[in-house]
Structures are given as C-alpha cells and as structure tokens.
Amino acid sequence: MKVETVVSDSASIVPQVELLAHTRIRECYQCGKCTAGCPMAAGMDAPPTRLIRLLQLGHGEAALRAQSIWQCVSCQTCATRCPKSVDCAGVMDALRQLSAERGAATPEQQRTVLFQKAFLNNIRRNGRLNELELIGEFKLSTFLHGRSLSFLFKDATLAPDLMKRKKFHLVGEKARDRAVLARIFARCVDESLL
Amino acid sequence: MNLAYYPGCALHGSSNDYEQSLRACLEPLDVQLKEIDDWICCGATAAHSLNQKLAVALPARNLALAENQGFREMLAPCPMCSMQLLKARKAVAQDEALRRSMSEIVELEVRGETRVLNLIQLFEKIGLDRLKAAVKSPLSSMCAACYYGCLLTRPPEVVEFDDFEQPRSMEKILEALGGKTVDWNYRTECCGAGMTMASEQTVLDLSHKILSNAQAHGANCLVVACPMCHVNLDMKQANIERHYGVRHAMPVYYLSDVVGLALGFRPEALGVNRHFVPGVASSADLQVSKPATGPKAGAK
Numbered sequence: 001m002k003v004e005t006v007v008s009d010s011a012s013i014v015p016q017v018e019l020l021a022h023t024r025i026r027e028c029y030q031c032g033k034c035t036a037g038c039p040m041a042a043g044m045d046a047p048p049t050r051l052i053r054l055l056q057l058g059h060g061e062a063a064l065r066a067q068s069i070w071q072c073v074s075c076q077t078c079a080t081r082c083p084k085s086v087d088c089a090g091v092m093d094a095l096r097q098l099s100a101e102r103g104a105a106t107p108e109q110q111r112t113v114l115f116q117k118a119f120l121n122n123i124r125r126n127g128r129l130n131e132l133e134l135i136g137e138f139k140l141s142t143f144l145h146g147r148s149l150s151f152l153f154k155d156a157t158l159a160p161d162l163m164k165r166k167k168f169h170l171v172g173e174k175a176r177d178r179a180v181l182a183r184i185f186a187r188c189v190d191e192s193l194l
Numbered sequence: 195m196n197l198a199y200y201p202g203c204a205l206h207g208s209s210n211d212y213e214q215s216l217r218a219c220l221e222p223l224d225v226q227l228k229e230i231d232d233w234i235c236c237g238a239t240a241a242h243s244l245n246q247k248l249a250v251a252l253p254a255r256n257l258a259l260a261e262n263q264g265f266r267e268m269l270a271p272c273p274m275c276s277m278q279l280l281k282a283r284k285a286v287a288q289d290e291a292l293r294r295s296m297s298e299i300v301e302l303e304v305r306g307e308t309r310v311l312n313l314i315q316l317f318e319k320i321g322l323d324r325l326k327a328a329v330k331s332p333l334s335s336m337c338a339a340c341y342y343g344c345l346l347t348r349p350p351e352v353v354e355f356d357d358f359e360q361p362r363s364m365e366k367i368l369e370a371l372g373g374k375t376v377d378w379n380y381r382t383e384c385c386g387a388g389m390t391m392a393s394e395q396t397v398l399d400l401s402h403k404i405l406s407n408a409q410a411h412g413a414n415c416l417v418v419a420c421p422m423c424h425v426n427l428d429m430k431q432a433n434i435e436r437h438y439g440v441r442h443a444m445p446v447y448y449l450s451d452v453v454g455l456a457l458g459f460r461p462e463a464l465g466v467n468r469h470f471v472p473g474v475a476s477s478a479d480l481q482v483s484k485p486a487t488g489p490k491a492g493a494k
Contacts, residue, residue, distance in 0.1 A: 020246050039384045039400055073396065074239055075384035076348035080358055089349070096243040115392035119240035120248070127234045129203035138391060155391070158429075165468040167208040175234045180301055184255065187299045188248040 013060035021090030028052045034078035034088045044068035048078045064099045070109035114141045124185045127175025198265035199227035202275035209421035211465030219454035236278040239388040253282035258302035267309045273345035273420045279310045313419045314363045322370040330458035332372025334482040339413035340364035343423045371456035378411040380404045385426040401426045402434045405442045419449040429470045445473040
C-alpha cells in the first residue's frame with residue numbers, strides 16, 4: 001500500500017484561524033450541510049465544506065487564495081446548521097482577515113476587498129458612515145486598480161432617484177468624538193491595512 | 195416606555211424612510227426613543243471581514259455609551275447592528291479579560307448588560323393585544339410574505355430570537371393587524387446583504403429568487419425589518435426585473451410601515467411614498483373591497 005504524505009504549507013494558518021474564529025477546524029466530519037445551505041455555493045471555487053477540508057489538510061495558502069471567501073455573503077447559514085458546531089461563517093471572517101492582511105485576495109475579488117476597506121476608512125474618519133463619500137472612495141479605488149470606466153459611472157443614475165426620495169445626503173453625519181475613533185482603530189488595526 | 199435608540203448608519207442615511215415610519219408608529223404606542231448620544235457605526239460586514247478585534251470594539255463602545263447614559267435596554271432596528279451589538283455583548287460577558295481589554299480600547303467601561311431589541315421584539319414587548327386594540331384600519335387585503343433574511347434569527351446562539359428555520363413572530367404581528375400572510379420558502383434566505391455596491395449580480399440573483407418565491411405563493415407584498423433587505427428588494431427591484439426580463443412589481447414594506455398603516459397613518463406620513471416600488475396610495479387600498487396592490491394577488 002502506498003502511503004502519501006500531505007505536504008503542508010510552511011506555517012499552518014489553522015491555529016490563527018481557530019483563534020480568530022473561536023472554533024475547531026478538526027471537528028468537521030465533512031457532511032456537507034454547510035455547503036448544501038449556502039446561497040453562494042453554486043458559483044464558488046471552494047465552497048464551505050471544501051474550504052474547511054483544505055485547512056484540515058494543511059493547504060492554508062489555497063484557502064487564503066480561494067475566491068469563495070470574498071463571495072460569501074455572511075448569511076450565517078453554514079454555522080447555524082453545522083451538526084458539529086463549527087463556526088464556518090467565523091472561519092470565513094478569519095480567512096478574509098488573514099487574506100487581506102497578506103494581500104492574498106485574487107484580482108477578481110479585489111473589488112469586495114476595496115469596498116470593505118473604503119467602508120472602514122470612512123468610519124475611522126467620520127464615526128458614522130457617509131454613503132456618498134463611501135461610494136466616491138470605493139469607485140476611485142477600484143478605478144485606480146485598473147478597473148473599467150463603465151464601473152466607475154455605473155449607478156450614477158441612482159443619485160437623482162435617491163435625491164427625489166430624500167434619501168440622499170450631500171453632507172453626512174459625523175460622530176462628535178472622532179479622536180477616540182482614531183485611537184480605537186489604532187489599537188485594533190494595522191495602519192498599513194487600510 | 196422609554197428606550198435607548200441606536201439608529202445605526204442606514205437609518206440616518208438612505209434608509210431614513212425606515213426611521214420615519216418607526217418613529218411615527220411608535221408614538222401612539224407610547225414608546226419614547228432616546229437616541230444614544232454620540233453613537234458610532236457598528237462596523238458591519240467590513241469590520242467582521244477585516245478585523246475581528248474591531249468588530250467587537252465598535253459595538254462595545256456603543257454598549258458602553260448606552261450604559262453610561264443610564265439605559266438598560268436599547269432598540270437597534272437594523273439587524274446587522276443588533277447582531278453585532280449582541281455578539282459583542284456576549285463576547286465580553288463570557289470573557290472577563292476581553293471585557294477589561296475592550297474597556298481600555300474603547301476608553302469606557304464596557305459592562306455588556308444593556309439588552310438589545312430588534313423591532314419585532316419591541317412590538318412583542320408592547321404586546322400584540324395592545325397592538326390589536328390600536329388598529330384603526332385592518333389590513334384585510336394584505337397578503338404578506340414576511341421576510342426575515344439572515345441576521346434577525348442567525349446566529350441563533352447570539353441573537354436568541356424566534357425559530358431560526360421557521361420563524362413566526364412577524365406573521366403573528368401581521369395577523370394582529372388584520373392582515374393575511376403566506377407560507378413560503380425564502381423567509382430566511384439571504385438577499386445579498388452588503389454586496390449591493392461591490393457585487394450587484396449577487397444581489398440581483400438572490401433577491402430575484404426571494405421575490406419570485408413570494409409571488410408564486412400568492413403574496414401581494416413583502417414585509418421586512420431590515421434596511422439592507424429593503425434596499426436590495428425595493429431599490430434594486432427594477433434592475434432585477436431588467437436583468438431577468440420579468441415583472442415583479444412587488445411592494446416592499448418595513449414592518450413599521452404596516453403597523454403604521456393599520457394604526458391609520460397615511461402612507462406619506464410613514465415614508466411609503468419614498469420607496470422605489472410604489473406601495474399603497476391610501477389606507478383604503480388595504481380594505482378587502484378594493485383590489486390588492488399589484489396584479490398577482492391570490493395567484494395560488
């Protein structure tokens with residue numbers, strides 16, 4: 001009988017994932033219930049069950065490069081239905097965090113990463129989300145990443161529609177104590193990430 | 195009833211119609227909302243996707259603000275906010291070291307004692323009998339698909355609300371208002387959530403399935419209790435129709451809209467006229483003698 005040895009990545013990311021997600025990867029017995037209920041699974045390169053398996057086998061780098069982690073809509077169905085209480089949605093969050101920190105996200109999923117970063121930058125500055133500013137920053141950053149002009153101007157027609165409905169604010173709200181926001185961010189997030 | 199109010203960014207942004215209707219309908223029910231002074235964003239998906247520490251710190255700061263302002267209970271009408279608040283509350287309650295480090299990070303003592311209510315829970319607290327007694331215009335022609343989406347019931351160990359596969363709490367409220375509800379399959383499926391800007395196709399695909407299923411089961415409207423669900427199902431509905439070459443014409447109401455309508459408010463007083471898909475033009479449209487809004491009532 002031939003015995004194959006699994007060659008794992010230099011440093012396993014499993015302990016980091018487990019720490020961030022407060023869950024145990026090895027608990028998973030691959031029943032597939034998470035993937036069965038996942039609304040995004042059909043279009044995923046590595047749906048939840050497979051992603052967990054990649055981690056179990058030590059293929060952390062493949063998990064970090066999977067497009068699926070950025071396709072996930074965080075609906076929590078996988079974690080809710082898991083018979084072994086593996087927090088799969090938490091694993092997705094942990095993988096996203098590690099992937100973003102290491103710049104491992106694929107170009108196809110870069111748009112989602114840029115949106116999340118623009119969102120956090122906006123909160124760091126204002127304390128509350130300024131939608132117009134967010135859209136501006138997101139569109140600009142995706143454009144600078146070599147994205148299309150059509151995406152830059154997509155949704156532009158939405159502005160008058162929102163204005164007509166008084167759902168559009170040129171000047172957004174801000175929290176008063178924005179200095180504390182800057183300090184909270186500095187204590188949690190590496191400056192270079194945003 | 196006095197209650198701390200955590201509006202969250204959406205209700206002070208493009209979902210201000212949600213705030214308008216909930217403020218209007220809570221007034222005759224004797225609920226006074228006191229906005230938490232200097233609240234900040236809960237961090238939403240961006241925080242829990244990019245930094246787990248920040249995802250606890252931002253809501254923890256809001257819990258601490260509420261507690262320091264003397265509140266023991268708060269309303270968070272956005273399920274994203276309420277889930278994040280509850281998650282942070284649970285995390286600090288279970289881990290004293292984390293509670294202390296979070297208190298240092300957010301520069302306020304976080305006790306994690308404040309109760310967090312979603313809008314459905316607030317109506318339950320007011321009481322369905324009380325709600326029923328306040329109805330002036332029963333919603334007799336309404337045949338609603340109550341849509342819960344993800345975060346009202348998930349993760350169950352965090353939100354501890356209703357049945358996570360077969361919730362019924364919104365249906366009970368609708369029935370108290372004299373309306374009918376349909377039994378359908380997509381009440382807890384995801385609408386695409388925060389992908390609206392970054393990946394519109396995701397929203398179009400998922401929300402189309404929800405609208406189609408509601409329609410197939412004879413609903414003449416959708417009722418939601420989430421600003422993101424409303425954006426995806428209402429604002430994006432025209433794009434969904436264009437993309438799939440179908441016509442849904444499905445009005446999407448906030449839960450507070452339907453309570454307000456039953457209490458006799460005009461649609462404009464609730465901001466219903468500011469939705470993208472036209473809803474009822476007057477409360478008379480809710481009576482059985484008039485045909486229901488939309489062409490597909492009672493399709494099945």
